[in-house]
Amino acid sequence: MDRIITKVTHPVSPLLAKSKVAAYARVSSGKDAMLNSLAAQVSYYSKLIQQRPDWEYVGVYADEALTGTKDSRPEFQRLLANCKDGKIDIVITKSISRFARNTVTLLETVRELKLLGIDVYFEEQNIHSISGDGELMLTILASYAQEESRSVSENCKWQVRNGFKKGKANNMTLLGYRYINKELVIIPEEAEIVQMIFTDYLSGMGKNSIMKKLNAAGKVTRHGKAWTEEGVRRILRNEKYTGDLLLQKTYVSDHLTKKKCYNQGELPQYFVSSSHEAIIDRETFGKVQEKLKKREAQHKPTSEALYTYPFTGKLVCSICGKHYRRRIANTGSKYAQPVWICSTFKQHGKAACPSKQIPETVLYMASAEVIGLSEFDQGIFNERVQEIQIASSNRLSFVFRDGHTTEKVWQDRSRSESWTEDMRQAAREKAKGGR
Secondary structure, eight states: OOOOOOOOOOOOOOOOOOEEEEEEEEESOOSHHHHHHHHHHHHHHHHHHHTOTTEEEEEEEEEESOOSOGGGOHHHHHHHHHHHTTOOSEEEESOHHHHOSOHHHHHHHHHHHHHTTOEEEETTTTEETTSTTHHHHHHHHHHHHHHHHHHHHHHHHHHHHHHHHTTOOOOOOOTTEEEETTEEEEOHHHHHHHHHHHHHHHTTOOHHHHHHHHHHTTOOOTTSOOOOHHHHHHHHHOGGGGTOEEEOSEEEOOTTTOOEEEOSSSSOOEEETTOSOOSSOHHHHHHHHHHHHHHHHHTOOOTTTTOOOTTTTTEEETTTOOBEEEEEETTTSTTOEEEEEEHHHHHHOTTTOOOOOEEHHHHHHHHHHHHTOSSOOHHHHHHHEEEEEEOSTTEEEEEETTSOEEEEEOOOOOHHHHOOHHHHHHHHHHHHHTO
């Protein structure tokens, strides 16, 4: 009897695809303790995700010292972008308040991710957003977190404002002083910088010249940054250098955006005379305020200066990233012509940004040409062109609203080409008079 041997094969079950998992962490203060907490969160979530065999570790997205609003958090935005690109299946976060304190922002984000099939797991509340009752629980708890945030904010505001009523300053950052044991104590080397600024201004130097002098000498601001014209102005305007305090100059509009607003009478202010040691005497400070007032009156913008031109906000310097501004070359002359110049070059000079100024006529002609018009049309220009990136070598990169880009190279006009007929006639008359 012949034996029949049959080979038995079992279908091999395919390996289950691993879920791509990322975590999001955030601290709302830049203090060392908070940043250490953030580092601990990053370490914790890295280990948590990598120890699961069914999870593929994508990374931990972490924002430092930022508020709970969505648009202000770069790592949060990067997380959402990677979710949309299909790089993430699950997001883990510590709690609702770490993800977003605004109920509307939270629900909008969770729903957006849910439509992409992405689950957000809130560890502290043990909630999966993709579950059936997840959104209901999130709505309730997010509302509670938002109200708790508002309550904490109001309590903090009350403490600060109550201190103002008693003439007590809140903790502050000010060049020339340190806030030690609730007192402003002079830092001599910084006080010298403050005194130099006041002395130079009274001697006739402008804010821009003082700024350049400080930067050239390697002097930095209280935060270790390079000086700006606005930074010099704030020093010259600050009454604290006379030993006085004007409290509640600014206030926070609400607990969600934490936007700082200048107090224009919305809240009371409190003036404290001789609260601390002065760096600048009151007579010098008064003279500086008078000079500032006169100069600002001379350069007060007119209605014409506030006019928005077709290229306002459209021209971006490819070297430093700042916008170009309009100015009139040969001011006061009958040959005055409008040109556009990088704001960094205008403010800090060629060393900061070696960009070139562009005649406005060149911009009009180049814009009309790339759009395909015989002459410039502002309406069509605004409708089609998003911005013009200005690079070196006289290159203009037109970025259109539909996403495409067109480059245009403009030519420097020779000296003779840039002269008008009036300019040529004036030169002839001058030559005749010199004979």
